[in-house]
Amino acid sequence: MSSASFPELHNVGDEVSGQFRCNDCDLLVVSPVENDGILVLPPCPLCDGETWRRVG
């Protein structure tokens, strides 16, 4: 039951914290310091992608 080799994927509207890259174009988004560090994932502003993967 190891998921270590699979990136953690999130969808638009998920509340996340940390750094995420668009699964399609690799655009980086980082959760804000304010608002308890919570980022609501948007559609990718570059490619309109709806899937993000956690970085690091």
Ligand SMILES: [Zn+2]
């Ligand atoms: Zn993108």
